[in-house]
Amino acid sequence: GNSVTQMEGPVTLSEEAFLTINCTYTATGYPSLFWYVQYPGEGLQLLLKATKADDKGSNKGFEATYRKETTSFHLEKGSVQVSDSAVYFCALIGRGGSNYKLTFGKGTLLTVNP
Amino acid sequence: EAQVTQNPRYLITVTGKKLTVTCSQNMNHEYMSWYRQDPGLGLRQIYYSMNVEATDKGDVPEGYKVSRKEKRNFPLILESPSPNQTSLYFCASSLGLAGVTDTQYFGPGTRLTVL
Numbered sequence: 768g769n770s771v772t773q774m775e776g777p778v779t780l781s782e783e784a785f786l787t788i789n790c791t792y793t794a795t796g797y798p799s800l801f802w803y804v805q806y807p808g809e810g811l812q813l814l815l816k817a818t819k820a821d822d823k824g825s826n827k828g829f830e831a832t833y834r835k836e837t838t839s840f841h842l843e844k845g846s847v848q849v850s851d852s853a854v855y856f857c858a859l860i861g862r863g864g865s866n867y868k869l870t871f872g873k874g875t876l877l878t879v880n881p
Numbered sequence: 882e883a884q885v886t887q888n889p890r891y892l893i894t895v896t897g898k899k900l901t902v903t904c905s906q907n908m909n910h911e912y913m914s915w916y917r918q919d920p921g922l923g924l925r926q927i928y929y930s931m932n933v934e935a936t937d938k939g940d941v942p943e944g945y946k947v948s949r950k951e952k953r954n955f956p957l958i959l960e961s962p963s964p965n966q967t968s969l970y971f972c973a974s975s976l977g978l979a980g981v982t983d984t985q986y987f988g989p990g991t992r993l994t995v996l
Contacts, residue, residue, distance in 0.1 A: 810988055812987070868914070869916075
């Protein structure tokens with residue numbers, strides 16, 4: 768079956784530091800890949816996505832590139848802010864079938880200190 | 882405003898007392914789904930629905946029921962809740978017609994505690 772592995776947190780950074788959260792996946796075929804963010808007390812919001820190999824998703828200064836050869840979709844941001852403190856989930860939807868189920872990683876808690 | 886709403890947001894109940902968590906979306910989405918979020922486990926799918934009167938089990942359906950009588954609503958029913966169903970529940974929806982690249986929109990979550 769499909770699975771997503773992301774780096775365990777928590778991750779604590781100072782403001783303006785560089786962020787990387789690693790994510791690798793296992794899936795048959797070519798899944799679509801997503802990063803969702805969950806701010807404290809809120810639901811999940813789509814941060815970015817990529818639907819085919821070598822696609823780069825980007826939003827709010829975050830980027831991730833779909834790497835088929837390494838089955839990875841690492842999240843990066845050049846300069847984090849306190850407002851980026853949240854839980855980040857890597858996820859995929861596999862190709863084929865009739866269920867658009869998102870398979871999630873376990874989440875990474877990011878805390879950014881001023 | 883396009884959104885997915887859930888009610889209640891917080892619920893404390895006792896073992897065996899039937900409850901329903903409602904979910905409604907105003908985006909005319911075909912696909913709806915329920916997930917539960919547990920510490921260290923991430924989110925896992927409970928049930929999903931491809932359209933009205935079309936529902937199916939996800940990864941962790943035991944102890945739950947759903948119905949889809951109208952396109953906009955997808956309630957989650959716990960006939961006899963147990964403490965292991967204490968969790969944070971999310972409803973999600975997506976257009977469902979554009980294939981597997983659809984963005985899923987999530988509700989704000991329902992925190993359920995079963996004593």
